[in-house]
Amino acid sequence: MYYYKEELINPIVADKPDPAAAKVLQETLGGRFGEMRTMNQFFFQSSNFRGKDLQYRDLLKGIFLEEIAHVELVQHTINALLDDSGSQIPGNSGIDGAPFDEAIKHALPHHYIMGGSVAEDANGNPWLGSYVYSHGNLIADLLDNLVLESTGVLQKSRIYEMSSNKTLRETIAFLIVRDNAHQNAFAKALETLGVDWAKLFPVPNYDINKYPECKKYVDMGFHNVQFNFRLDQTRIAEIFSGQTPSRNGGELSVVQPPNGFPVPQLPERPNMHSPGISDMGR
Numbered sequence: 001m002y003y004y005k006e007e008l009i010n011p012i013v014a015d016k017p018d019p020a021a022a023k024v025l026q027e028t029l030g031g032r033f034g035e036m037r038t039m040n041q042f043f044f045q046s047s048n049f050r051g052k053d054l055q056y057r058d059l060l061k062g063i064f065l066e067e068i069a070h071v072e073l074v075q076h077t078i079n080a081l082l083d084d085s086g087s088q089i090p091g092n093s094g095i096d097g098a099p100f101d102e103a104i105k106h107a108l109p110h111h112y113i114m115g116g117s118v119a120e121d122a123n124g125n126p127w128l129g130s131y132v133y134s135h136g137n138l139i140a141d142l143l144d145n146l147v148l149e150s151t152g153v154l155q156k157s158r159i160y161e162m163s164s165n166k167t168l169r170e171t172i173a174f175l176i177v178r179d180n181a182h183q184n185a186f187a188k189a190l191e192t193l194g195v196d197w198a199k200l201f202p203v204p205n206y207d208i209n210k211y212p213e214c215k216k217y218v219d220m221g222f223h224n225v226q227f228n229f230r231l232d233q234t235r236i237a238e239i240f241s242g243q244t245p246s247r248n249g250g251e252l253s254v255v256q257p258p259n260g261f262p263v264p265q266l267p268e269r270p271n272m273h274s275p276g277i278s279d280m281g282r
Contacts (some may be wrong), residue, residue, distance in 0.1 A: 013167055022157050026078065029119075043064045071137065083266070150204075181222065188240060225254070
């Protein structure tokens with residue numbers, strides 16, 4: 001069973017509407033290496049886990065639970081970037097004119113056709129269940145998870161450079177730091193199974209502190225902790241502890257999740273035929 005608390009795992013920083021930024025951020029949500037894949041991949045792997053070494057199952061399930069929060073954070077960030085973009089031209093309700101003309105020039109049209117974030121990549125290709133890797137072999141699954149998190153960071157570092165919008169950069173920076181932590185988690189799990197990483201990680205080889213938004217999360221230790229979202233007992237700490245396998249250095253630890261942040265309330269958009277209940281003919 002899952003219990004929900006209406007909070008975001010990280011705040012959404014306000015900036016101007018930016019449909020182009022919302023478009024590239026879709027890759028982080030519904031791309032082949034995006035948050036929808038990590039969420040589902042770790043979910044299926046934890047559900048399909050066999051055997052008595054439940055510390056590995058608990059690690060997979062614990063990260064899956066955090067990935068749910070990542071999906072929600074990216075969804076709301078995309079909607080924040082879309083809000084007021086091309087929909088408030090004075091005197092134009094959208095019936096006699098085209099209020100989205102300017103907005104969609106550099107945007108994903110589905111953002112306006114569907115009314116918000118979508119389960120697609122930056123090109124509008126639908127997210128596919130075939131992205132999920134879950135084959136029931138622990139080492140193979142952990143190796144794929146490590147590649148997945150590494151590729152996720154690589155793509156996010158590129159997406160960061162595609163926009164100077166503070167809304168996008170704050171969310172991307174938080175996810176970069178957390179992806180580093182998850183790289184550590186899967187690398188550490190493979191260490192317990194006999195792998196020696198030497199100086200291989202993190203991928204890509206970069207200074208995480210060069211991103212101003214990332215540095216504050218590094219200073220908070222978010223790159224070396226795993227948040228525990230479980231209400232019952234978990235064995236994550238049997239794996240996620242001791243020296244980090246990453247060049248970034250430090251000790252790994254399992255901690256309680258950070259305090260949450262308000263979930264934005266989306267305003268009514270009559271010209272998008274997305275009214276509130278007061279406009280439904282009552």
